[in-house]
Amino acid sequence: MSHPEGLRANSSQFTLEGRPFRILGGSIHYFRVPRPYWRDRLLKMKACGLNTLTTYVPWNLHEPERGVFNFQDQLDLKAYISLASEMGLWVILRPGPYICAEWDLGGLPSWLLQDEDMQLRTTYPGFVNAVNFYFDRLISVVKPLMFEEGGPIIAVQVENEYGSYAKDEGYMPFIKNCLQSRGVNELLLTSDNWEGLRCGGTEGVLRTINLQRLSFGAIQHLADMQPQKPLMVMEYWCGWFDVWGGHHHVFHAEDMLAVVSEILERGVSINLYMFHGGTNFGFMNGAMDFGTYKPQVTSYDYDAPLSEAGDCTTKYQLLRNLFSQYHSEPLPEVPPPQETRAYEPVFMQQHLSLWDSLQFxxxxxxxxxxxxxxxxxxxxxxxxxxxxxxxxxxxxxxxxxxxxxxxxxxxxxxxxxxxxxxxxxxxxxxxxxxxxxxxxxxxxxxxxxxxxxxxxxxxxxxxxxxxxxxxxxxxxxxxxxxxDLKPNFMKRLTNSSQWKTDFKSPSVPAFVQTRLCVDGPPKDTFIKLPGWGKGVVFVNGQNLGRYWFIGPQHFLYLPGPWLRSGENQIIVFEEQRVDAKILFAENPDHGKTVDVYKLPFCTLL
CATH class of the missing domain: 2.60.120.260 (Galactose-binding domain-like)
Known part of the structure; x- marks a missing residue:
């Protein structure tokens, strides 16, 4: 009995199961979205007319210590891909090992840097050995989810934007072999921006392009490099990320729609990066350094079609209208928006100085x-x-x-x-x-x-x-x-009997504690900290991420599922100046905005 054919790139159009197929994709990263909301976000993706989910896989979360793996709970990759399949979505997996993603060290675990001679993203033996060990485990998780096994994964990306790095000619063939030698037989892709296209490919692997504007003849450039192959924009940047001390980047919906429409009219496959950005919870944001170091903010809203909290934006509505033209059946109903709530302000109840916390x-x-x-x-x-x-x-x-x-x-x-x-x-x-x-x-x-x-x-x-x-x-x-403010430390801190209640002059840096009482079912909300300086917020032990008065971000997203009816513990670690209260809002405040389309691309980098 012959099995149906998976995704193929043997002519100018993709085929799937032997029939012409257009990838209408969108990126949602499971590690940036609270697990209770995975279903909601994927339903909204399906209702927008997309047929394919793409996701990166962050090595640094899955192997936080050498040889210690985590594919549970928030990091249950198998459950996430299976849920996409249940929704009727295909999946393109982007396993790295390097993913960029505005994520700390591009997803590479920091323990690699214990080796003073380490050469990341090369065939340096210390890196090769670590990648092999990681891929042994990762591929064993995703192999049963491949198309040939009856799963939804129709393509797998080989590394990520290596053309922009390109330090080692043997590296991309090594990563390709890492996948194929472990039984990955689906279509393999690379993904590069215009300048990296020439150096980022490897033999027998389909090249795709990343872009925001149709300039420099980018699509034609890709077509010239791969005659009689299907064309795909693997990352169509429908927004942009933010850095501390800058402005919130926006990309107007009409400008975005014009480019997406033209890409589709040309018969090109597309993946929207990001369809839904989510949040850099904890300490996981990355940074950029092109002569000046600039750390990225906690929010990964990205001005995406689905907002950080999963709301449908104007972009979403315009894209849904556009993508509906590429379907013969009516699109599914859009799920209702999540309710949000502005809880009453809470006042600080206890504090403990950094110096008193060192014992824990x-x-x-x-x-x-x-x-x-x-x-x-x-x-x-x-x-x-x-x-x-x-x-x-x-x-x-x-x-x-x-x-x-x-x-x-x-x-x-x-x-x-x-x-x-x-x-x-x-x-x-x-x-x-x-x-x-x-x-x-x-x-x-x-x-x-x-x-x-x-x-x-x-x-x-x-x-x-x-x-x-x-x-x-x-x-x-x-x-x-x-x-490092990990859960065990936070637990010891919480259980301490040394918290002080005198709020006349709390010394900083300090941990400050209060309670939020929630009556009825918990709802999403946004924490606001006017009068505070710089620090980190924990709610019921969950690290929501960093805040900093310099903006542009002036809120932290607090998902409803991380709250409970009744009493909730809030701990703030503040470095510089403590205020007496914390505020809550129904909507985020992204700060001053700047239009990405009006900026020269080099200023974004």
């Missing part, structure tokens, strides 16, 4: 010289991946403290626990006050997000990465505390 961290590490996060002997010797690290040493004078640009990425400077300044990529010097006798110098260093795109991936070690000097003399004799 793992045993501090003592070292003569500073040690970067990834090399700390924590997390079963996998190093520290995310969060904050406190470096303390003794000084006997004031004067000029110079970071020599060895702070990654931002450090609050303390003398005897009083803040005296901040060091980052732009500020390398702080003046320390004079005083007699020995004092404690503290440097609270935050990993603000590892760069996810470009040539600097091997330089993304965090914490203090070299000498810090006081009056030209390198500091020595450090005590180093790991503050």
């Amino acid at each position: 961290t793992d045993k501090p590490y003592r070292s003569e010289r500073p040690v970067n996060m990834e090399r700390l002997p924590v997390n079963n010797n996998n190093g520290q991946s995310y969060g904050y690290t406190l470096y303390e040493t003794t000084i006997t004078s004031g004067g000029t403290l110079n970071s020599r640009n060895n702070i990654r990425d931002r450090a609050l400077v303390f003398v005897d626990r009083q803040c005296v300044g901040c060091l980052d990529y732009k500020t390398h010097e702080v003046t320390l006050p004079d005083a007699k006798g020995a004092r404690t110098l503290g440097l609270l260093v935050e990993n603000c997000g590892r760069v996810n795109y470009g040539k600097t991936l091997n330089e993304q070690r965090k914490g203090i990465v070299g000498d810090i000097v006081l009056n030209q003399t390198p500091l020595r004799g450090f005590t180093i505390f790991c503050l």
Whole structure:
């Protein structure tokens, strides 16, 4: 008995099961959407007229420590792909190992950087071995979901945008072999922007293109490279991401629709990146560095057709009308929007200073010289991946403290626990006050997000990465505390009997705690923190992500399923200034906007 044929690219049009097929795709990342909302988002995708889901797979979440894998709960990739199949959606899997995705280190686990000689995205043996071990596990999860096994996966991407990196001629053939040698027989694709197309391909693998504007003859360029092959825009950027201190990027619906319409009129397949962006929960946002380091914000709204909270936007309605023309049957009904609620403000009830919380961290590490996060002997010797690290040493004078640009990425400077300044990529010097006798110098260093795109991936070690000097003399004799704010630490912190209730002058940095009482079924809401400075919010133990008064983002999305009827615990870690209350809103405030279409592309990067 012969099995139906999967996706094929043997002529100028795709075929699936032997019949002509047009990919009308959209990207939704399961790791950016609370699992209880997967169904809602995929139903809305189907109702918009799309037939294919694409998703990246983040290695750093699935293998957080070397050899320790997690494919459960929020990371249940098998359940997500199976749900897409249940909705009648095909799936294009983009397993990396590098995914970019505006995600910390482009999805690569930080423990790779323990090797000082590591060369990421190359055939360097340390990287090859780690990829092989990871793919052994990953492919065993997704193999039963391939088309030939009766599953929805019709294509698999080989790495991601390697043409923009292109450091090793043997690398793409290696990744291709990683897939095929483990029994992946579906159509293989690569994905590159216009400039990376020539270098990013590999033999026997279909090239696709990433773009936002139909300029430089991009589609024709792809057609010329692959005569008599189907054309596909793997990432049609229908919005853009934001960085702290910038503006919220918008791409007007009419401008987007004009390009999508033309792509479809030309008979080209398309995947909307992002169809629904979601959220960089926790510490998972990436960063960009093209001469200036810029960390990305917590929201991954992306000005996508579905908003961060899953609402249908004007873009969604326009695209639904457009895609309906490519279906012979009426599209399914659009699911109703999620209800949102502006809860009453809550007032801070308890606080605990950073210094009082240190007893709940793992045993501090003592070292003569500073040690970067990834090399700390924590997390079963996998190093520290995310969060904050406190470096303390003794000084006997004031004067000029110079970071020599060895702070990654931002450090609050303390003398005897009083803040005296901040060091980052732009500020390398702080003046320390004079005083007699020995004092404690503290440097609270935050990993603000590892760069996810470009040539600097091997330089993304965090914490203090070299000498810090006081009056030209390198500091020595450090005590180093790991503050990655993981669940076990937060649990110990919560159960402490040392929380203080006097709110006249809470010292910062501090953990601040309150309760939100929810009457009736919980609804989505948006946390607003006017009057606060910079920090992280936890609700019922879930890390919602970072906030920072510099914007553009002035809210944190709090999904209803992460709340419960009755009492909910909120803990804020605030670095600089505490306010007495937290506000809630029904709608987000993205801050000042800038139109992507009116910017030269290079300014986006």
